[in-house]
Amino acid sequence: MDGLFSPEASPGSLLLATILAATLIPLSSEVALFTVLQLNQDLLWPAIGIATLGNTPGGLTVCVVRACFRLRLHRRHAEVASAPKAQ
Numbered sequence: 001m002d003g004l005f006s007p008e009a010s011p012g013s014l015l016l017a018t019i020l021a022a023t024l025i026p027l028s029s030e031v032a033l034f035t036v037l038q039l040n041q042d043l044l045w046p047a048i049g050i051a052t053l054g055n056t057p058g059g060l061t062v063c064v065v066r067a068c069f070r071l072r073l074h075r076r077h078a079e080v081a082s083a084p085k086a087q
Contacts, residue, residue, distance in 0.1 A: 010036040015054045022058020029055060059080060 002074050017032035037044060 010039050011043070011046065011050050014050050018051045018054025019058045022055040023061050 014032050014036045017027060018029040021027035021029035021032070029051055033047055036047050042045070
């Protein structure tokens with residue numbers, strides 16, 4: 001774990017952690033941000049920018065998955081509704 005949270009790897013680790021935290025994986029991106037800021041106190045605004053860049057596509061991924069699920073559910077419901085009923 002030393003390499004993952006080393007001062008040189010911190011921005012990349014933060015980006016990875018925020019992307020994962022914003023998807024279906026239950027992680028806390030705030031912990032990753034706090035850890036990076038503890039290692040690199042001079043990276044306040046870049047770290048916030050990186051966390052924002054990571055959370056945005058992660059959140060959009062959840063929206064796309066939800067939209068695909070709803071579309072599939074709607075199609076399945078339409079198939080069942082239009083199927084001929086057995087007599």
